[in-house]
Amino acid sequence: MSPSDLVSSHTISVLVDNEPGILARVVGLFSGRGYNIESLTVAETDARENLSRITIVTKGTPMIIEQIKAQLDRLVPVHRVRDLTVEGPHIERELALVKVKGTGERRVEALRLADVFRAKVIDAKTDSFVFEVTGNSDKVQTFVGLMEGLGLVDVGRTGIVAMSRGSEAL
Amino acid sequence: MKPEEPATTGADLLVKALIDEEVEVVFGYPGGAVLPIYDSLFKQNRLRHILVRHEQAAVHAAEGYARSTGKVGVVLVTSGPGATNAVTGLTDALMDSIPVVCLTGQVPTHLIGNDAFQEADTTGITRPCTKHNYLVKSVANLARTVHEAFYVARSGRPGPVVIDLPKDVLMNKHDYTAPDKPVQHKSYRPQVKPEASKIEQAIELIAGAKKPVFYTGGGVVNSGPKASKLLAQFVHMTGYPITNTLMGLGTFPASDKQFLGMLGMHGTYEANLAMYHCDVLINIGARFDDRITGKLAEFSPHSKKIHIDIDPSSINKNVRVDLPIVGDAGHALEELIRVWKSRQPRTDLKALKAWWAEIDGWRGRNCLAYKQDNETIKPQYALERLYHHIKDRDHYITTEVGQHQMWAAQFLKFEQPNRWMTSGGLGTMGYGLPAAMGVQIAHPDSLVIDVAGEASIMMNIQELSTVAQYRLPVKIFILNNQYMGMVRQWQELLHGGRYSESYMESLPDFVKLAEAFGAVGLRCHEPAKLDDTIKEMIAVNRSVVVDVLVDKTENCFPMIPSGAAHNDMLLGPDDKAAKPMSEEGMVLV
Numbered sequence: 001m002s003p004s005d006l007v008s009s010h011t012i013s014v015l016v017d018n019e020p021g022i023l024a025r026v027v028g029l030f031s032g033r034g035y036n037i038e039s040l041t042v043a044e045t046d047a048r049e050n051l052s053r054i055t056i057v058t059k060g061t062p063m064i065i066e067q068i069k070a071q072l073d074r075l076v077p078v079h080r081v082r083d084l085t086v087e088g089p090h091i092e093r094e095l096a097l098v099k100v101k102g103t104g105e106r107r108v109e110a111l112r113l114a115d116v117f118r119a120k121v122i123d124a125k126t127d128s129f130v131f132e133v134t135g136n137s138d139k140v141q142t143f144v145g146l147m148e149g150l151g152l153v154d155v156g157r158t159g160i161v162a163m164s165r166g167s168e169a170l
Numbered sequence: 171m172k173p174e175e176p177a178t179t180g181a182d183l184l185v186k187a188l189i190d191e192e193v194e195v196v197f198g199y200p201g202g203a204v205l206p207i208y209d210s211l212f213k214q215n216r217l218r219h220i221l222v223r224h225e226q227a228a229v230h231a232a233e234g235y236a237r238s239t240g241k242v243g244v245v246l247v248t249s250g251p252g253a254t255n256a257v258t259g260l261t262d263a264l265m266d267s268i269p270v271v272c273l274t275g276q277v278p279t280h281l282i283g284n285d286a287f288q289e290a291d292t293t294g295i296t297r298p299c300t301k302h303n304y305l306v307k308s309v310a311n312l313a314r315t316v317h318e319a320f321y322v323a324r325s326g327r328p329g330p331v332v333i334d335l336p337k338d339v340l341m342n343k344h345d346y347t348a349p350d351k352p353v354q355h356k357s358y359r360p361q362v363k364p365e366a367s368k369i370e371q372a373i374e375l376i377a378g379a380k381k382p383v384f385y386t387g388g389g390v391v392n393s394g395p396k397a398s399k400l401l402a403q404f405v406h407m408t409g410y411p412i413t414n415t416l417m418g419l420g421t422f423p424a425s426d427k428q429f430l431g432m433l434g435m436h437g438t439y440e441a442n443l444a445m446y447h448c449d450v451l452i453n454i455g456a457r458f459d460d461r462i463t464g465k466l467a468e469f470s471p472h473s474k475k476i477h478i479d480i481d482p483s484s485i486n487k488n489v490r491v492d493l494p495i496v497g498d499a500g501h502a503l504e505e506l507i508r509v510w511k512s513r514q515p516r517t518d519l520k521a522l523k524a525w526w527a528e529i530d531g532w533r534g535r536n537c538l539a540y541k542q543d544n545e546t547i548k549p550q551y552a553l554e555r556l557y558h559h560i561k562d563r564d565h566y567i568t569t570e571v572g573q574h575q576m577w578a579a580q581f582l583k584f585e586q587p588n589r590w591m592t593s594g595g596l597g598t599m600g601y602g603l604p605a606a607m608g609v610q611i612a613h614p615d616s617l618v619i620d621v622a623g624e625a626s627i628m629m630n631i632q633e634l635s636t637v638a639q640y641r642l643p644v645k646i647f648i649l650n651n652q653y654m655g656m657v658r659q660w661q662e663l664l665h666g667g668r669y670s671e672s673y674m675e676s677l678p679d680f681v682k683l684a685e686a687f688g689a690v691g692l693r694c695h696e697p698a699k700l701d702d703t704i705k706e707m708i709a710v711n712r713s714v715v716v717d718v719l720v721d722k723t724e725n726c727f728p729m730i731p732s733g734a735a736h737n738d739m740l741l742g743p744d745d746k747a748a749k750p751m752s753e754e755g756m757v758l759v
Contacts (some may be wrong), residue, residue: 070482078357079357165386
């Protein structure tokens with residue numbers, strides 16, 4: 001396989017006008033052109049300028065990734081497109097809410113592991129916890145995996161938000 | 171004191187905004203949601219409204235108008251079915267980068283989402299088939315949105331823009347906002363000027379070429395007529411061969427000896443082989459479409475590729491290029507000429523001579539040859555004769571889609587841009603007649619001919635009524651072989667001659683049909699009478715439908731079968747047995 005066939009994962013930040021339909025434009029572009037979305041987060045980040053930031057994790061060959069960025073940039077309400085994966089070091093975080101049901105030793109073990117992962121207890125009943133865990137996707141995934149053996153009943157994940165290291169803005 | 175009531179309704183604001191955008195003609199069809207706009211149109215005489223008979227035709231007419239003038243074409247349709255009928259035209263305009271602004275009516279804002287009568291999610295439906303679209307929710311934003319829409323439609327890589335207009339917005343009142351000059355959009359800023367360093371690199375590559383070829387497309391047309399002049403100038407300076415895409419025909423004079431004809435699936439032998447064997451390929455304003463490249467893995471395998479395109483997403487999409495240049499074709503050509511002049515590079519004349527000798531060898535195959543007998547009219551002959559009679563007149567050609575379209579591209583010669591209107595990307599049957607109406611509206615005194623097939627023409631035949639209403643002297647030149655010819659051709663070559671549903675049963679009598687719509691109908695089936703028929707068609711200063719009965723089994727050659735490479739062309743009917751199509755090729759369209 002040549003390097004041009006290698007599929008890799010990229011984290012792309014997109015700064016857009018916060019207007020109705022913008023998410024549909026972005027998502028429609030991915031589905032219409034057959035690109036993958038592994039994770040997608042979106043929220044308003046600048047109320048004064050009415051801007052939202054979309055973070056997309058996608059997968060493809062180098063040529064496909066270039067296409068995705070060019071296609072995103074072509075959308076009229078898109079201000080900026082940055083591929084954090086190629087533009088130097090960056091950090092990624094995800095938050096998950098993890099509900100675990102159980103009593104006795106399993107409950108204590110869940111709490112102990114939560115402590116190791118620096119997960120916070122944000123809801124507690126005598127037979128359940130809801131943990132809030134943040135970190136990169138691997139950490140969140142590992143924590144969720146451990147909870148599976150300890151009475152996991154529900155998971156909600158935010159998807160990835162990401163930012164470049166250093167002083168530069170998007 | 172009570173503040174003064176703004177005097178203008180949304181509909182009046184809209185009309186004012188259109189006039190400020192220098193719109194002269196609107197192609198449309200009324201309905202409940204757009205009644206306020208029609209009322210405003212009624213009260214003024216600056217904008218001319220052309221009433222079509224189907225909304226799809228309104229968009230194609232606007233495309234013909236836009237393509238032949240360089241202006242933005244404007245469409246006005248009602249909500250629901252009005253908007254959904256326009257979708258094919260919008261997609262067509264998107265694929266071929268034609269600037270169109272389409273105004274769609276919408277149910278009043280308080281009813282949106284309630285499944286109201288004639289409601290459709292127009293912005294949702296048209297999102298993937300427009301360059302951009304807007305839903306105007308307040309009359310305060312209306313004029314500004316219209317100005318922005320025109321800017322988006324005409325700038326950068328042009329395309330269709332929809333403005334969805336709820337009825338209450340059209341009836342509410344507000345003050346007018348004039349357009350900003352120059353427009354400064356907050357996020358949309360197409361790159362027009364190419365990077366200087368890239369132009370320098372391009373000149374180096376071009377000057378050092380031993381087997382170069384220019385390959386230019388619709389982007390040169392969209393850049394304006396000056397770009398075509400610059401293209402000719404640059405191509406002449408270099409002495410290199412040039413081929414055009416279907417959309418690029420007319421950007422370089424077809425009669426020029428450096429012109430190799432159209433390339434691609436039904437392009438000439440010399441153009442395709444030049445693409446295959448070249449060492450430097452200079453793409454200006456074309457997009458390496460699959461009709462052009464054939465088998466990607468074997469596309470122009472030995473060349474360094476330069477790609478000039480205003481749309482960065484067109485670059486490295488299908489074909490990886492060595493030197494991408496983002497910018498407008500005209501600007502890039504201006505820079506290329508300037509740098510070439512200042513550097514005075516020496517090209518390898520000896521290599522070029524050998525290259526031209528090779529090309530002349532391919533030309534010698536005479537790949538467009540056909541055999542005309544005394545019995546039946548060959549479609550190619552009909553077009554050759556047509557061209558003979560129109561070439562010294564001011565003329566515009568539109569086409570439908572299929573064999574006749576490819577023959578028209580091969581046998582009609584285009585010396586200037588904006589003279590050839592065809593549905594390239596989407597391949598929309600039914601495009602030609604409404605497009606011809608749009609062209610004729612823009613050029614009332616020119617000869618406008620829709621080269622049609624008997625199948626395609628039926629798809630928007632209702633427009634003969636529009637033609638009659640506005641007394642448009644459009645000529646409809648039907649190459650009637652009683653088949654969906656291109657479908658039949660593929661069935662012959664790929665599906666064992668099983669002509670499934672491609673025979674046109676129960677065709678109308680086109681002469682009587684023409685007469686029913688107030689046009690002149692002519693029919694010709696003898697080669698000997700063809701010239702007289704064409705002369706009569708041109709002489710009559712009315713709309714004419716010419717039913718030319720042509721050979722039913724003629725196929726369009728040369729042909730690169732799907733999935734094959736440029737050096738693997740079928741030159742004629744005798745070629746087909748030798749080369750069965752690959753499995754991968756069968757899957758392709």
